[in-house]
Amino acid sequence: MVQSQWPYWLPLRADLRNISPYGAPQIDDVVALNTNENPFSLPTEVVEAMTARLGTVIADLNRYPDRDAVNLRKKLAHYITQSTGVEVTDENIWAANGSNEILQTLFLACGGADHLALGFTPSYSVHPLIAQITKTPWFAGSRDEDFGIDIPKAKKLIRDKSPHLVFVTTPNNPSGTSTSIADLKELAEASGSVGALLIVDEAYAEFSEELSALTLLADFPHVVVVRTMSKAFAFAGARTGYLVAKPAVINAALVARLPYHLSSLTQAAAETALEFTPAMQAEIEVLVTERERVAQALVEVGFRVVPSAANFLLFAGFKGEPSAVWQAFLDRGILIRDIGLRGFLRVSIGTPSENDQFIAALREIAE
Template identity: 55%
Template sequence: MSALPVRPELVGKSPYGAPQVPAQHRLNTNENPHPLPDELLADLGAALGAAALGLNRYPDRDAVALRTDLATYLTRSGTPVTAEQVWAANGSNEILQQLSQAFVGAGRTALGFTPSYSMHPLITEATGGTFVDGHRRADFTIDTGAAVAQVRELRPDVVFVTSPNNPTGTAVALETITALHDATDGMVVVDEAYAEFARAATPSALTLLAGRPRLVVSRTMSKAFGMAGLRLGYLAADPAVVDALQLVRLPYHLSSLTQAAARTALAHTDALLATVDAVKHERDRIVDALPGLGLTSVPSDANFVLFGGFADAPAVWRALLDRGVLVRDVGLPGWLRVTAGTAEETDAFLTALGEVVASAHLGDAVASGDLGG
């Protein structure tokens, strides 16, 4: 049988995905570990039941009521945002895909700074564009001067900036974002999927939107809101950006049920975000405990921690899994990433990690990676 006529630029690529393996403590996909409150579940049942009565009809194509509620939520942070500046889709990944469809595409270029969110190059290439790696310093920060020089030389159509960065966790300074924006005639997309978990006094790029029609800030309800299964992402930008995305979005892309569930969740914002401080506390517990194990971490503004000091990170990953704890091997030599879970999950992780570090093989493990249970 002949090979399928897949586009040449997709041949040999691997799809995005995290290992879905059985584990007692799954701390590899940055989900919010706290269950939804009972009062929200009750209202969700009612809202979805009401929406189901109209499933013989198409949903609101432009999701106006949902975008209005999202604008209200963003405005609560202190930066006024209108519904005309907001667009929503099936997860922030579809937001990123629509942006790439509208502003990248065949013959165009996107620039990002890795290690960062691995979907940025995948989406760029899947929509026919070319992704250029801008790289980061050894401490995973962006060298503003070098990045600006790259932007001026390459003249990319889209610049991706992930803040807080995934998988490293640290937020990007607004001065860096401003410098990148001012250095390009293209779009600057700031991916803020983890913004609600940022440390105190860490500003959002939402504060930069006024007067910058080429700046986009994307968000999600999957993380802080604990609604990963809902698949609802959104952006804030100049209304002209929203108009452009409507040229590439599929008709009726957000179902009536999705819109109803998202609006119901937004009506319970305070209850849902009440878990954020608990998650941040567990994140900081992990960071504080690592030095005592002879390990280090990257400063985190997200709900996860990149930790390291290993000669063979995959061996440590396996040793933790053998002890019932699933973390993420993000492909960075010497580093692993762990999601901040519940207090019980943090206890389990730290106990397992302590056992791995203290194992009889540790003397050779840092050099050989022999960290078996």
């Protein structure tokens, strides 16, 4: 809805009148490779266990959920400790409805009109969007041509701007590129020196070989790692994200969160998913192998592909406008993402058969 369409009687904030709701197109009967979902549905054994568990929870829906989601946080702590070797407990974890809610809560707790947030763009566009909604000033630092962060420049920027929140997404969305742990450490030092939280959005960490920023937590109390079950756990529909940080950050999130924000159903479903971690994550390897196969196919038809450590690829080198290429894919039943980055399109990695369809369409389009 554009400005002129808001009814006169609606006291909508003036600074929100020109904002469109965030979201990618949701179109039926297409191969959807546009939102970086995990394309594999849940294994039957998990569906059965989850159905049984939810059956028991439903009878108690007259009660509010565990406000602090302690069991879920314990299970997430166990997962993080097992998968990264960084020992954490439930006191280091806070969970919410997707990592988007985690991000929003961090902004509510530590952002606001007199607290600057800084990120390195192009990156996840929801960071500046939540900044705007929470009236937090946002400074967009840049990335270089290959989407890396120039560390000396970034450190200078952090020192000059003295933000309260610094955002780094790694692997980065939309580029798929990752920031090395050595570089993250330098950014943590710079952020600490100005009293900023360094918020590392690791939504795609499980697809990457890089060391997690979690390894910095022991030395840098102001590092916050944001994770999600939407991607590697193939659990986007259940809306479960979490952060890993020092207990003080969790206490700050508790101040800003809504009471009973995470439903009993979500908590029970996520706990069950975590009990089946190997089964839930069984397809990560397939997705990584498929990513390389799709990248190869893109290169073979003459596109430039940005090296990715995530479950998607950013590619460029079109003869015409990217929007025409996007449409040509859609005409062949394949929905990819035009993220508004000049000259680039992004494709999520699907199942092998979906990727076959993408590659077949690609070859036709590139002819």
